[in-house]
Amino acid sequence: MSIRLNALLKSPWVFHVSTGSCNNCDIEVLDCLTPRFDIERFGMVLAPSIKHADVLLVTGSGNRKSMERVKKLYEQAPKPIVVVAIGECACSRGIFIHSYNCPVPLDKVIPVDVYIPGCPPKPEAIIAGVVKLIQKVKEKTKNNA
Amino acid sequence: MPDRNEILNELKNRYKDEIVSFYDKSPRRVYIEIKSESIVNIASYIFKELKARFNVASAVDARSHIEILYHFTLEYLDLLISLRVKLDRENPTIKSLTSVFKGSNWIEREMYELMGINFEGHPNLKRLLLSDKWPEGVYPLRCDYKEWDNNAIRDRGV
Amino acid sequence: MALSRVPIGPYHPLQEEPEYFNLITDGEKVLDIEVNVGYNHRGIEKLSERKSFDQATFVIERICGICSTSHPFAYTRAVEDVFPVEVPERAKYIRTVIAEGERIHSHLLWLGLAGHFLGYNTLYMWVWKLREEILDVMEILSGNRNNYAMFKPGGIRRDINPDDIPLVLKKIDSIVPTLDRLRKAIIDDPVLHKRLKGIGILTKEDALDYCAVGPTARASGVEKDVRKDDPYGAYDRVDWDMIVTYKGDVFEKVVVRVLEMYESIKIIKQCLKNLPPGEIDLKLKDIPPGEGIGTHEAPRGETFHYVRSDGTNRPARHKVRAPTYMNLPTCEATVIGESIADATIILASIDPCYCCTERLTVFSPEGNKLYNGNDLIKLSQQKTDKIKKEMGLK
Numbered sequence: 001m002s003i004r005l006n007a008l009l010k011s012p013w014v015f016h017v018s019t020g021s022c023n024n025c026d027i028e029v030l031d032c033l034t035p036r037f038d039i040e041r042f043g044m045v046l047a048p049s050i051k052h053a054d055v056l057l058v059t060g061s062g063n064r065k066s067m068e069r070v071k072k073l074y075e076q077a078p079k080p081i082v083v084v085a086i087g088e089c090a091c092s093r094g095i096f097i098h099s100y101n102c103p104v105p106l107d108k109v110i111p112v113d114v115y116i117p118g119c120p121p122k123p124e125a126i127i128a129g130v131v132k133l134i135q136k137v138k139e140k141t142k143n144n145a
Numbered sequence: 146m147p148d149r150n151e152i153l154n155e156l157k158n159r160y161k162d163e164i165v166s167f168y169d170k171s172p173r174r175v176y177i178e179i180k181s182e183s184i185v186n187i188a189s190y191i192f193k194e195l196k197a198r199f200n201v202a203s204a205v206d207a208r209s210h211i212e213i214l215y216h217f218t219l220e221y222l223d224l225l226i227s228l229r230v231k232l233d234r235e236n237p238t239i240k241s242l243t244s245v246f247k248g249s250n251w252i253e254r255e256m257y258e259l260m261g262i263n264f265e266g267h268p269n270l271k272r273l274l275l276s277d278k279w280p281e282g283v284y285p286l287r288c289d290y291k292e293w294d295n296n297a298i299r300d301r302g303v
Numbered sequence: 304m305a306l307s308r309v310p311i312g313p314y315h316p317l318q319e320e321p322e323y324f325n326l327i328t329d330g331e332k333v334l335d336i337e338v339n340v341g342y343n344h345r346g347i348e349k350l351s352e353r354k355s356f357d358q359a360t361f362v363i364e365r366i367c368g369i370c371s372t373s374h375p376f377a378y379t380r381a382v383e384d385v386f387p388v389e390v391p392e393r394a395k396y397i398r399t400v401i402a403e404g405e406r407i408h409s410h411l412l413w414l415g416l417a418g419h420f421l422g423y424n425t426l427y428m429w430v431w432k433l434r435e436e437i438l439d440v441m442e443i444l445s446g447n448r449n450n451y452a453m454f455k456p457g458g459i460r461r462d463i464n465p466d467d468i469p470l471v472l473k474k475i476d477s478i479v480p481t482l483d484r485l486r487k488a489i490i491d492d493p494v495l496h497k498r499l500k501g502i503g504i505l506t507k508e509d510a511l512d513y514c515a516v517g518p519t520a521r522a523s524g525v526e527k528d529v530r531k532d533d534p535y536g537a538y539d540r541v542d543w544d545m546i547v548t549y550k551g552d553v554f555e556k557v558v559v560r561v562l563e564m565y566e567s568i569k570i571i572k573q574c575l576k577n578l579p580p581g582e583i584d585l586k587l588k589d590i591p592p593g594e595g596i597g598t599h600e601a602p603r604g605e606t607f608h609y610v611r612s613d614g615t616n617r618p619a620r621h622k623v624r625a626p627t628y629m630n631l632p633t634c635e636a637t638v639i640g641e642s643i644a645d646a647t648i649i650l651a652s653i654d655p656c657y658c659c660t661e662r663l664t665v666f667s668p669e670g671n672k673l674y675n676g677n678d679l680i681k682l683s684q685q686k687t688d689k690i691k692k693e694m695g696l697k
Binding site (some may be wrong): 170171173174176183197198200201203205206214215218220221223225227245246248250251274275285286290 | 344346347349382387460511512514516527532533594598605607609611619620622624628629631634675
């Protein structure tokens with residue numbers, strides 16, 4: 001983990017993409033922005049485009065059409081970028097493991113750094129996951145320095 | 146207030162040559178099996194004269210043949226009429242209902258790509274849901290569908 | 304001639320894909336629309352065939368996160384229709400309470416997003432804060448904010464604790480004043496009148512031809528509501544009104560949804576006050592061979608499920624039709640001819656639930672300027688600003 005990543009994670013800009021989800025996880029992510037949970041106080045804002053993002057949030061169970069898009073998105077994202085898989089579907093496709101339209105789990109397509117399980121994970125769980133990630137990056141940077 | 150039995154008897158008499166069977170299951174559900182050639186006439190009558198609303202059409206793979214059920218709701222009678230047509234499994238073909246009402250456009254495209262039914266007269270019969278990489282001739286909802294993708298991972302690794 | 308596509312969705316800008324971000328227009332008018340779906344297709348109908356009737360309920364709940372009760376409700380009605388059999392009274396009332404709670408939270412969600420598209424970000428934040436109160440109510444009743452898992456064929460899975468009911472009623476009463484303020488802010492706002500009245504009109508003939516359902520159709524004068532036409536649950540045992548308006552433009556669609564929330568609150572209060580005692584589950588063992596059809600009035604319209612059973616413990620065929628499936632094609636009739644600044648709000652007014660239907664991309668051929676999805680929303684917000692300046696409010 002580089003010093004650059006540590007600096008970027010002081011106020012991470014988050015880009016969200018859904019690869020074919022039931023939208024529960026997407027709504028819980030949006031809920032994090034609303035007054036009750038309010039992640040904007042940590043400096044987290046939704047980025048309008050992937051080129052501005054430090055964190056890529058992925059939800060959804062890996063639809064064939066969407067997986068091609070996610071791969072291209074990851075290639076277009078400026079590195080270093082942290083990928084967070086939110087929800088059971090993004091971690092392993094969950095109950096859609098036998099579906100004909102969901103062939104592979106997300107971590108076979110792009111490298112994933114943080115897994116937040118749950119169906120859907122509560123906003124508290126999402127915030128806890130992202131905070132753990134930031135702490136881990138800080139520790140690693142301290143150990144490397 | 147139109148009477149339920151009057152309307153059903155009128156339907157039975159008008160199309161008695163085309164109705165194969167008539168199953169009055171319960172006060173709110175009626176299942177009528179008709180010949181596949183007469184779908185446009187009967188659906189037209191139910192939609193335009195009886196002022197029904199088209200709900201959806203469901204295609205079923207009943208091993209020996211393929212069935213399509215067209216569901217119509219008559220709100221003023223609290224009645225749901227389902228028209229059943231049976232099609233040959235090797236080459237299922239039927240006329241499209243897009244000339245009668247626009248609400249059948251998408252569902253016919255979906256039945257075409259997932260079950261392999263050909264709709265004659267549909268203005269835009271191409272894929273709706275599946276990706277372009279999906280192979281031709283493989284219909285997921287059929288009972289003999291087999292996994293064609295060798296790269297698919299289907300076990301959880303535990 | 305280059306084609307360009309703009310993804311438009313309720314979670315904009317959350318469902319974005321780089322190469323589909325081009326909208327080419329000729330001046331300001333939208334000339335043609337083509338709907339391209341398929342990004343959310345998960346093959347649920349095929350999945351139901353490998354699960355038993357009880358297990359399928361859990362898969363079906365996850366068809367959509369916002370209308371997470373509507374699909375199990377329609378599915379359990381379909382399975383009970385195979386016999387046909389009636390569930391116990393207490394189960395009917397509790398099912399109705401959960402379904403109406405979901406309707407309130409779904410309409411509030413949509414209202415917030417509509418506010419965001421128009422540039423009223425304050426409305427967006429306020430409404431979603433109010434929505435948290437309803438989610439608290441649902442958590443008290445069922446244990447979870449979204450996937451309630453209360454339904455099973457034959458009744459419901461868990462009972463409501465009678466000690467919770469006074470707290471729930473108090474919480475519901477506490478949102479009514481805020482809802483009143485919102486209603487006055489929306490319905491009496493002159494800027495919203497100028498912005499939303501007269502655009503995206505869906506005529507009654509078109510609504511009937513496309514077989515549109517739900518508030519989209521009820522705003523155009525089509526007086527159809529599954530809760531009144533085919534009574535189930537406790538809807539025929541409580542007192543409530545169907546909301547219908549006649550002009551069919553985007554403003555009327557907003558009005559229908561805001562007023563429906565009041566009716567839902569009425570229904571919930573009556574159901575909780577008159578909850579009958581008794582069994583909650585019929586304990587169905589074997590489903591006989593046959594067919595069943597179940598419908599439910601989801602927040603977006605009529606959900607339709609068809610189940611065929613062949614006597615085993617798995618469905619032989621399960622067909623799901625979500626309300627947005629019938630409402631999305633109406634965008635051909637409502638968006639063509641309108642300006643692109645209005646395109647987002649018109650498409651959002653059908654309240655599309657893409658996960659129920661699959662995602663939407665919109666094509667607009669002919670023209671020489673390039674926009675992307677965020678630009679469309681900015682255009683919509685800029686139009687509101689322009690109107691405010693004209694009216695001297697800025």
